[in-house]
Structure formats: structure tokens, C-alpha cells
Amino acid sequence: MAKALGFTYIANRFYSAGVPKVRAQKYVLNKYFQGEPKKSDFQIIEEELSVLKDGEILTEAEFLSVDPYMRAYMIGYKLPTDMIGGQVAKIIASRNKKFPEGKYVAGSFGWRTHTICNPSLPPKIGFLPTTLLPDISPHPVSLGLGILGMPGNTAHFGLKEICQAKPGETIVITGAAGAVGSHVGQIAKAIGCRVVGFAGSDEKCEYLEKDLGFDRAFNYKTANIKLALKDGAPKRVDCYFDNVGGEISTTIMNFMNYYGRVAVCGSISSYNDDKLPKVTILQPAIVFKELKVEGFLVNRWIDRWDEGINANLKLLREGKLKYNEKIYHGFDNMVDALVGMLRGENTGKAVVKVK
Numbered sequence: 001m002a003k004a005l006g007f008t009y010i011a012n013r014f015y016s017a018g019v020p021k022v023r024a025q026k027y028v029l030n031k032y033f034q035g036e037p038k039k040s041d042f043q044i045i046e047e048e049l050s051v052l053k054d055g056e057i058l059t060e061a062e063f064l065s066v067d068p069y070m071r072a073y074m075i076g077y078k079l080p081t082d083m084i085g086g087q088v089a090k091i092i093a094s095r096n097k098k099f100p101e102g103k104y105v106a107g108s109f110g111w112r113t114h115t116i117c118n119p120s121l122p123p124k125i126g127f128l129p130t131t132l133l134p135d136i137s138p139h140p141v142s143l144g145l146g147i148l149g150m151p152g153n154t155a156h157f158g159l160k161e162i163c164q165a166k167p168g169e170t171i172v173i174t175g176a177a178g179a180v181g182s183h184v185g186q187i188a189k190a191i192g193c194r195v196v197g198f199a200g201s202d203e204k205c206e207y208l209e210k211d212l213g214f215d216r217a218f219n220y221k222t223a224n225i226k227l228a229l230k231d232g233a234p235k236r237v238d239c240y241f242d243n244v245g246g247e248i249s250t251t252i253m254n255f256m257n258y259y260g261r262v263a264v265c266g267s268i269s270s271y272n273d274d275k276l277p278k279v280t281i282l283q284p285a286i287v288f289k290e291l292k293v294e295g296f297l298v299n300r301w302i303d304r305w306d307e308g309i310n311a312n313l314k315l316l317r318e319g320k321l322k323y324n325e326k327i328y329h330g331f332d333n334m335v336d337a338l339v340g341m342l343r344g345e346n347t348g349k350a351v352v353k354v355k
């Protein structure tokens with residue numbers, strides 16, 4: 001009977017009757033990461049969820065995100081702590097009219113299977129709001145973690161507000177085949193820029209040039225970076241979208257034009273390092289070329305969140321934005337997925353399909 005009716009029906013009946021029945025599974029971090037994250041740093045535990053109050057929804061995760069910030073941020077939490085992260089989840093019971101059953105939300109619920117929250121309340125500081133996914137069929141709802149979610153908005157606002165890229169300018173992107181980088185390159189092409197990417201394999205570079213329309217892409221593991229820049233950016237570089245940091249960023253910033261703009265988005269090249277690497281001094285390039293270098297967190301545009309999502313949705317519908325996903329499977333494989341993404345297994349966005 002239960003199987004025939006489906007989980008949603010069962011959850012609604014129990015929740016309307018006020019009987020708490022749903023048991024959530026969640027990852028708790030017990031040990032700070034050293035080097036790559038390990039399964040033994042975590043424990044999966046179960047908790048029984050309480051009864052829905054007015055305004056609350058119960059969700060069931062369908063896709064969980066693995067993102068580089070997870071490796072970098074956990075040191076800021078007191079242990080043990082619930083693992084942070086975004087997810088796309090289905091609303092399976094609701095006492096909030098704006099968030100009806102059957103719809104999908106993107107939320108910062110962490111690595112857990114089921115969640116109760118009031119999506120109408122403002123998010124905790126540093127977290128993103130819980131948002132209803134627009135109708136994106138025939139595309140998968142997992143795009144709410146990628147081009148139509150946090151990485152998509154990072155690309156949109158980082159490029160438009162920080163780089164302020166203009167038609168005819170040359171932009172260089174590191175981490176170019178990942179979720180943010182591959183998206184930045186496509187928006188920059190749509191603006192009319194020359195786009196040069198650096199990524200970690202020949203296959204990724206071929207994907208960037210042939211599928212996404214990058215003008216040039218180079219394998220940073222095998223290329224001479226200076227020669228690659230001369231070859232790929234004959235008019236030098238106006239904008240640099242920095243996803244990786246380290247020596248490659250110094251080399252690129254030394255190859256920029258006067259008044260170039262650098263969007264410092266992340267520094268994944270050192271996230272797994274306990275001791276931060278030393279790189280060649282950057283100040284001469286910044287001073288003599290009068291560069292504008294600005295770090296940013298995408299949360300800066302939390303009040304304009306929908307603007308970014310809608311702009312990316314428009315590009316998707318116009319056929320100007322392609323996407324690729326590396327899909328891992330199973331709630332038990334979250335750590336493998338996180339490590340795989342940090343090692344560069346993904347082209348495009350890395351996500352985990354929960355079931």
C-alpha cells in the first residue's frame with residue numbers, strides 16, 4: 001500500500017495528522033580535513049524530523065552539490081558540525097502556500113536527505129535563500145545547483161560587475177572547464193569578447209573550443225603559460241577571471257593591458273594544502289599596468305539573486321548557454337564526489353544524484 005501510494009502521499013498524511021515519521025540522514029563532520037577530504041572525517045547519522053509548523057516545508061533531496069568552498073570553509077566551524085552544502089529538493093509536504101508540494105527548491109540545507117525549513121524567513125548570515133526553481137523542463141532540475149544556481153550567479157555577477165567585460169576585449173579564465181569557468185566563458189562570448197581558457201586536460205580544452213566556442217583553450221598542466229598567452233591573447237588580456245590563484249595567476253596578470261580588471265573568484269590550486277604556497281610578487285604588475293583587482297563572494301548579490309538566475313535562463317533558452325554535468329550517484333558517495341571534483345574529474349558542474 002505504502003509503495004503504491006508513494007512517499008509524498010504518506011508524508012502528507014502523517015504530517016497533517018501531526019505524527020513525525022520522517023527520518024533524515026545527514027553527514028556530520030568530526031575531523032578537520034587534512035589534505036584531501038576522507039570518508040573517515042565524517043559520520044552519517046539519522047535524526048527524526050519534527051512536525052511541520054505554519055510556514056514550513058518538508059523537502060526530500062534529489063541532487064546534492066559538491067563545491068570547492070566546502071574544502072575551504074569547514075575550518076571555520078566548531079566540530080562536530082553538520083556538513084554544509086546546496087541541494088535541489090522536492091517539496092513533499094507544505095504548510096506554506098508560496099511553496100506548494102511537488103515543486104522543487106534550491107536551498108543551503110547541507111548534506112542531508114530530508115529537511116524542514118521555513119523558506120519565507122531570511123537565510124542565516126553567509127547562506128543563500130531557499131528559492132523555488134523556475135520551470136526549466138526539458139532540462140534537469142539539477143541545473144538549480146549549476147548554471148541556474150550559485151555557480152551560475154557567480155559567473156554572471158563576477159563577469160558583469162567585477163570584470164565589466166566589454167565587446168572586443170580579451171578575457172582569460174582559469175578553472176575554465178568547471179562550473180563557474182565554463183559559464184563565464186560562454187557569457188563572455190555572448191558579450192562579444194575573445195575568450196581564452198586554461199583547464200587541466202586536453203579533453204577539457206577540446207570541449208571548451210569545440211562545444212562551448214572558446215577562442216582558445218590550453219592545458220595548464222602541459223603548456224608553457226607565457227607562450228600560451230602570446231598565442232591565445234595576441235592583444236594581451238583585459239579581464240582575468242581567476243578561479244585558481246597561484247603562479248599561473250601571477251603570469252596572467254603580468255600579461256594584462258593597462259586598466260585591466262581581475263575578478264578574484266577563488267584559489268582552488270591551494271585548497272588542499274596545509275601550508276599556503278608562495279608565488280612571485282604581484283604588486284609590480286598591478287601598479288605599472290594600473291590593474292583593478294577585486295575579490296568577491298557571490299552572496300554580495302543576494303538581493304539580486306533572481307536577476308542572475310533569469311539572465312542565465314534567458315541565455316539557456318536562446319541557445320547561448322550550454323551545460324555539462326558530472327553526476328555521481330548515491331548519498332553514501334558524497335565524499336568520493338567531493339574529492340573527485342577537487343581532483344578535476346568534472347567537466348562542468350559536479351553533482352550527486354541522491355537515489
Ligand SMILES: NC(=O)c1ccc[n+]([C@@H]2O[C@H](COP(=O)([O-])OP(=O)(O)OC[C@H]3O[C@@H](n4cnc5c(N)ncnc54)[C@H](OP(=O)(O)O)[C@@H]3O)[C@@H](O)[C@H]2O)c1
Binds near residue numbers: 150151178179243299
Ligand atoms: N567567490 C565566490 O562566491 C565563488 C562561488 C563559487 C565558486 N567559487 C570559486 O570558483 C572556483 C571554481 O569553482 P567551481 O564550483 O566552478 O568548481 P569547478 O571548477 O567545477 O571544479 C573544480 C575544478 O578545479 C580544478 N582544479 C583542481 N585543482 C586545481 C589546481 N591545483 N590548479 C588549477 N585547477 C585546479 C579542476 O579542474 P582542472 O581539471 O582544470 O584542474 C576541477 O574540475 C573555485 O576556486 C571556487 O572556490 C567562488
